Amino acid sequence: MSQTPKTMRAVEAGTVDGKPAPVLHERPVPEPGPGQILLKVAATALNRADLLQVSGLYPPPPGAPATLGLEASGTVVDTGPGVTRWKLGDAVWVLLPGGGYAEYCVADEGSALPVPKGISLVEAASLPEAYFTVWTNVMDRCRLQPGEAFLVHGGSSGIGTAAIQLFAQRGHPVFTTAGTPDKCHACTQLGATLAINYRTQDFVETIKTATQGKGVDVILDMVGGDYIAKNIQLLKTEGRLVNIAYQMGAEVKINFLQVLLKRLTITASTLRVRSPAEKAAIGRALEREVWPLLNGGKIKPVVDRTYPLEDAKAALERMAASAHVGKIILTI
Numbered sequence: 001m002s003q004t005p006k007t008m009r010a011v012e013a014g015t016v017d018g019k020p021a022p023v024l025h026e027r028p029v030p031e032p033g034p035g036q037i038l039l040k041v042a043a044t045a046l047n048r049a050d051l052l053q054v055s056g057l058y059p060p061p062p063g064a065p066a067t068l069g070l071e072a073s074g075t076v077v078d079t080g081p082g083v084t085r086w087k088l089g090d091a092v093w094v095l096l097p098g099g100g101y102a103e104y105c106v107a108d109e110g111s112a113l114p115v116p117k118g119i120s121l122v123e124a125a126s127l128p129e130a131y132f133t134v135w136t137n138v139m140d141r142c143r144l145q146p147g148e149a150f151l152v153h154g155g156s157s158g159i160g161t162a163a164i165q166l167f168a169q170r171g172h173p174v175f176t177t178a179g180t181p182d183k184c185h186a187c188t189q190l191g192a193t194l195a196i197n198y199r200t201q202d203f204v205e206t207i208k209t210a211t212q213g214k215g216v217d218v219i220l221d222m223v224g225g226d227y228i229a230k231n232i233q234l235l236k237t238e239g240r241l242v243n244i245a246y247q248m249g250a251e252v253k254i255n256f257l258q259v260l261l262k263r264l265t266i267t268a269s270t271l272r273v274r275s276p277a278e279k280a281a282i283g284r285a286l287e288r289e290v291w292p293l294l295n296g297g298k299i300k301p302v303v304d305r306t307y308p309l310e311d312a313k314a315a316l317e318r319m320a321a322s323a324h325v326g327k328i329i330l331t332i
């Protein structure tokens with residue numbers, strides 16, 4: 001790594017004028033440990049978790065860098081001991097426990113995938129967090145079966161735009177919710193069978209009508225609150241619900257009788273704290289099942305807007321306002 005500088009620009013959670021804000025620092029370039037690669041970062045992408053981290057509500061897990069950023073794309077410029085999958089110069093997209101908002105970052109080799117053809121290095125930064133999260137929750141936890149009906153809430157989010165494309169491509173009827181007519185339109189363009197404006201329509205009634213009263217088999221939910229009871233109402237017998245966030249609250253009163261009568265499974269999970277081995281297993285499943293769809297142009301990155309790293313604050317404000325469709329990117 002002879003041409004790699006000693007220090008780099010990196011953005012961490014801090015304060016400006018006493019208020020929580022992303023702050024640009026000069027930090028040492030990290031060194032790859034055993035099984036890790038060092039990337040010269042081309043781009044990183046925003047996640048809602050970054051907003052929580054900036055406001056001090058979601059500190060990085062033990063061992064993770066203080067630098068913001070759960071995903072990145074870039075070029076391998078150094079490898080740690082024992083790395084077998086990658087060599088210098090490889091172009092990859094990586095899932096990170098932190099560290100993406102920087103000129104260099106280290107990643108576990110199993111959390112990296114090659115950049116598919118037809119996708120630019122910058123666009124590739126939009127892929128890791130969404131596809132790792134969607135795959136492990138819908139496939140590993142909820143075991144979506146061929147032909148089953150699927151609902152993802154927040155269809156225009158980074159997570160939603162990935163889930164709609166992936167499961168529409170895999171032949172599932174895909175239902176979704178979004179907050180404006182334009183966002184609903186974007187969701188149907190991506191392959192959703194039906195996109196419901198949650199501000200003006202009742203998603204339970206609308207989906208029940210569209211499915212002749214049957215409902216759906218699997219729901220990926222990031223809303224929580226009163227959606228938990230509504231999701232239970234909408235699930236078919238043997239249906240599965242997975243929550244990846246509780247934006248509208250995690251404490252609700254639920255009548256569990258329907259769970260018993262319909263033999264439902266209710267689960268939830270978070271990705272960031274999982275071990276490198278668990279993330280590598282998800283990565284290999286993505287390489288087998290999702291990467292060919294990306295490489296063949298069947299699934300496309302959905303990039304809302306790109307900002308330079310120095311404008312991280314403006315980019316995070318766009319996310320906080322939910323003005324985006326797909327992923328907001330920071331270029332380095």
Ligand SMILES: NC(=O)c1ccc[n+]([C@@H]2O[C@H](COP(=O)([O-])OP(=O)(O)OC[C@H]3O[C@@H](n4cnc5c(N)ncnc54)[C@H](OP(=O)(O)O)[C@@H]3O)[C@@H](O)[C@H]2O)c1
Nearest residue numbers: 047048133154157158159178179222244245269270271322
């Ligand atoms: N557990 C995990 O491992 C994990 C991993 C990644 C992400 N997540 C979570 O997944 C969520 C999406 O992440 P992201 O980074 O893709 O964020 P994002 O793009 O900001 O998405 C947030 C989404 O929530 C939707 N939403 C808010 N209230 C809603 C409601 N009442 N009904 C339907 N949709 C509603 C928003 O829809 P509108 O804009 O239309 O209002 C928006 O699409 C976040 O909450 C994030 O924390 C969890």
